[in-house]
Amino acid sequence: MSSPASRASEGARHPFDMETVISYILISGVILSLTLLVVGTLLYSLQHHNLTLAYSLPQDNLFQFGRMEITRVLRGTLTARDIINLGIIVLMLTPYVRVAFSAVAFAFIERNAKYTAFTLFVLSVLTYSLFLSF
Amino acid sequence: MTALVILAVSLVAGVIGAMTGQGGGILLVPFLTLIMHVDVKTAVAASIVSVIATSSGSASAYVRDRISNVKIGMYLEMFTILGALVGAAITLKSGGRFIYLVFGLVLLASFVALWLKPEMGEAGNMRQDRLSAFLELEGEYYDQVANRVVPYKGTRAGLGGVLMFGAGLIAGMLGIGAGALKVLIHDLVMELPPKVSTTTSNFIIGVTALAGASAYLAAGLIKPNIAVPVILGVTVGSRAGTRFLVRLSNSATRKFFMVVLSVLGVEMVLRGVGLL
Secondary structure (H helix, E strand, C coil): CCCHHHHHCHHHHCCCCHHHHHHHHHHHHHHHHHHHHHHHHHHHHHHHCCCCCCCCCCCCCHHHHHHHHHHHHHHCCCCHHHHHHHHHHHHHHHHHHHHHHHHHHHHHHCCCHHHHHHHHHHHHHHHHHHCCCC | CHHHHHHHHHHHHHHHHHHHCCCCHHHHHHHHHHHCCCCHHHHHHHHHHHHHHHHHHHHHHHHHCCCCCHHHHHHHHHHHHHHHHHHHHHHHHCCHHHHHHHHHHHHHHHHHHHHHCCCCCCCCCCCCCHHHHHCCCEEEEEECCCCEEEEEECCCHHHHHHHHHHHHHHHHHHCCCCHHHHHHHHHHHCCCCHHHHHHHHHHHHHHHHHHHHHHHHHCCCCCHHHHHHHHHHHHHHHHHHHHHHCCCCHHHHHHHHHHHHHHHHHHHHHHHCCCC
16 A cells, blocks of 8 residues: 555545446446447437437436336337437436436445535436426 | 438547546537538437446546546536536527527536636645535545545535536537536535546436436437437547547647537537528
């Protein structure tokens, strides 16, 4: 624990240190989302013989939109559109999951009350905004 | 065919955005509106979703290497997300011309900022006011070039927070990361080392963009035919742009980018005042 690199990462002693998990959440969310978008777009263009995605998203908030797509996944009625929509949902949920995990990490790993409160504030505002509907 | 052109345009915006460190959004919206004639609010909505992808992708590496400061990021996100929601509300309620005008002014302001190019301090700041100390705004990172750990402290947390609300507002309103603005606040107000300020800004941008994107989604402005090729193009483009970064001379990219900013800025302002 005396080399400069390890001093800079003192938190790394814990197996679930916050930075490492956050980093994995971010990169896996982005990769999963991009994969769904590419696969969905290719399927869509094969079926419709057109690269233009000629459909609209439901004018819903993310949670309603997500619930609808998950119901369709569970029913097994998955179309190219649904795969694309899931890509958008996964992308938007990536920072959200990162903040939710940070709240848990500040509370139980770092045991920092101040930052648990800050992170819960950010999480509440994001939850509110994801429930917005016009 | 349009989808492929949007993909190509977004790719170019991503490459230039990454090479200049300004992010893809600032060129993407002008490209989409001026070249592709996409409705300005639809362009802003598509751009802000793509910002989530580019910032999360690069933030992942910076957080892993412990250069981004997660605490400073979390503290400032409290302000940027509120700003982003207000900014998105302004865009949703205002007419297209107002958005063109503000966007044009932000482009011209970025031009001026690049031109003046403020001198950034290199060594870690060690002075700190009481609020910043209470907020634990400090850390250390490993500098590969100097082969040493650089400790630093952030200061002026209060003013920094208020200004970050403004940066979030611009981001939510225009669908951009507003990274340059965030870095300026980190550097000049909070006195963070340049490496920490750029990477922490990157970390904040994803969450800020999500707050804005949620409003655009609820308003039905995220259109798959625009947003999907934009997300794919900008993400691939900025990955490629980061690679180019090392090969091209800094001053050449800067000059090129300044020309692009001024041309687009003038065009957007002219649109805004109804002269184009």
